Amino acid sequence: MxxxxxxxxxxxxxxxCRGHLTKGLFETFDLxxxxxxxxxxxxxxxxxxxxxxxxxxxxxxxxxGWPLSTDTYGGSFLYHLxxxxxxxxxxxxxxxxxxxxxxxxxxxxxxxHPKVRDVFEGGRRVSYxxxxxxxxxxxxxxxxxxxxxxxxGCTAGFLNVPKIKGTHTSMKSGMLAAxxxxxxxxxxxxxxxxxxxxxxxxxxxxxxWKELYKVRNIRPSFNKGMWAGMAxxxxxxxxLRGNAPWTFKHHADHTNLKxxxxxxxxxxxKPDNVVSFDRNSxxxxxxxNHEENQPVHLRLKDATVPIAHNLALxxxxxxxxxxxxxxxxxxxxxxxxxxxxxxxxxxVHCKTCxxxxxxxxxxxxxxxxxxxxxxxxx
Ligand SMILES: Cc1cc2nc3c(=O)[nH]c(=O)nc-3n(C[C@H](O)[C@H](O)[C@H](O)COP(=O)(O)OP(=O)(O)OC[C@H]3O[C@@H](n4cnc5c(N)ncnc54)[C@H](O)[C@@H]3O)c2cc1C
Ligand code: SF4
Numbered sequence: 001m002x003x004x005x006x007x008x009x010x011x012x013x014x015x016x017c018r019g020h021l022t023k024g025l026f027e028t029f030d031l032x033x034x035x036x037x038x039x040x041x042x043x044x045x046x047x048x049x050x051x052x053x054x055x056x057x058x059x060x061x062x063x064x065g066w067p068l069s070t071d072t073y074g075g076s077f078l079y080h081l082x083x084x085x086x087x088x089x090x091x092x093x094x095x096x097x098x099x100x101x102x103x104x105x106x107x108x109x110x111x112x113h114p115k116v117r118d119v120f121e122g123g124r125r126v127s128y129x130x131x132x133x134x135x136x137x138x139x140x141x142x143x144x145x146x147x148x149x150x151x152x153g154c155t156a157g158f159l160n161v162p163k164i165k166g167t168h169t170s171m172k173s174g175m176l177a178a179x180x181x182x183x184x185x186x187x188x189x190x191x192x193x194x195x196x197x198x199x200x201x202x203x204x205x206x207x208x209w210k211e212l213y214k215v216r217n218i219r220p221s222f223n224k225g226m227w228a229g230m231a232x233x234x235x236x237x238x239x240l241r242g243n244a245p246w247t248f249k250h251h252a253d254h255t256n257l258k259x260x261x262x263x264x265x266x267x268x269x270k271p272d273n274v275v276s277f278d279r280n281s282x283x284x285x286x287x288x289n290h291e292e293n294q295p296v297h298l299r300l301k302d303a304t305v306p307i308a309h310n311l312a313l314x315x316x317x318x319x320x321x322x323x324x325x326x327x328x329x330x331x332x333x334x335x336x337x338x339x340x341x342x343x344x345x346x347x348v349h350c351k352t353c354x355x356x357x358x359x360x361x362x363x364x365x366x367x368x369x370x371x372x373x374x375x376x377x378x
Contacts, residue, residue: 019155045089050123102320105268108276130323138216214242260315279325287374297367306340
């Protein structure tokens with residue numbers, strides 16, 4: 001089914017983190033000029049039905065570090081919900097440098113920690129999903145308006161990174177954008193205005209802008225490792241209160257990988273199928289479906305790059321950073337002639353490949369036919 005033509009006077013783009021059409025707008029209207037690169041993390045999440053005797057609705061756990069090494073940004077969240085359910089997830093900063101790292105396996109390993117394992121033993125995993133989230137914050141927010149539209153929510157990058165919360169900022173930006181667009185579409189035609197510039201002004205005067213400004217240095221302070229980041233974050237939050245006279249810079253995530261032979265291999269434990277699982281059974285729980293005979297939504301700019309560059313230099317990191325097992329290196333019966341196989345029907349639309357591919361050769365485009373994961377309770 002072909003996509004639809006948008007003929008509206010104004011279009012508000014709300015595609016979520018790493019929007020595909022938004023990427024095109026960045027280029028067409030130069031919206032990122034003078035801004036820091038956007039940086040990202042991948043968040044992998046599961047929903048569990050747990051033993052009612054272990055349920056403590058309202059209990060929230062957050063952790064940093066283990067099982068990640070201290071030079072990689074990441075941590076977990078675990079929320080006890082009503083109805084004997086627990087939402088658990090793990091976030092890994094996509095600026096990690098070791099190409100052998102697998103965010104999926106880090107998450108599975110996290111659940112084997114004795115304290116965490118106990119929550120899930122005797123329970124049943126009911127849902128699985130993964131999604132990229134923005135980590136650039138204030139200094140990575142692009143120019144927000146252009147002739148005929150504007151950007152809201154996570155496609156613009158309004159996530160409060162230390163809190164991993166972006167629902168409230170998405171709603172606020174949507175409300176302010178609606179006000180600005182209403183002014184334009186109801187204005188006297190003689191004014192001939194096409195760019196809802198007042199949206200950016202309204203935003204800069206709102207609590208959203210102040211909130212993002214105050215936490216702008218927390219995430220980049222972890223570029224020097226977990227302990228330095230924790231120490232700086234305490235200083236910034238409790239003493240400086242977000243008012244430091246400096247703003248740390250960001251770098252693009254895809255530039256950070258070390259060559260595979262310069263990074264330690266990671267030996268992940270096999271899934272125990274009690275609290276830890278493999279990718280295939282996980283994707284099954286995401287309800288992912290793509291209609292047959294649709295144009296492929298994972299595109300390579302250059303089909304030679306995966307083997308000649310990614311496999312040769314980085315041991316094909318797409319095999320590990322994709323949480324859905326979409327990318328596989330297959331070989332002939334002699335173990336020769338490697339080729340990249342793309343199992344696009346498994347894609348859970350997390351956008352990590354579009355972000356982390358070291359040569360930016362993979363392009364995630366919005367699939368036709370409305371396919372993708374089905375997350376009713378996530
Ligand atoms: C693991 C994880 C945990 C999180 N936990 C929290 C939390 O506890 N609290 C909190 O406040 N926030 C949390 N967040 C962040 C929160 O999910 C986002 O900030 C919020 O969903 C952003 O809202 P949005 O409307 O901008 O984008 P989204 O919620 O991503 O919605 C975008 C929608 O647009 C659709 N879409 C995208 N492109 C197109 C297109 N071209 N055409 C048509 N449709 C399109 C997508 O399918 C999607 O349905 C979490 C994020 C992650 C990844
Ligand atoms: S193919 Fe890309 S977008 Fe799809 S699940 Fe894998 S990493 Fe995520």
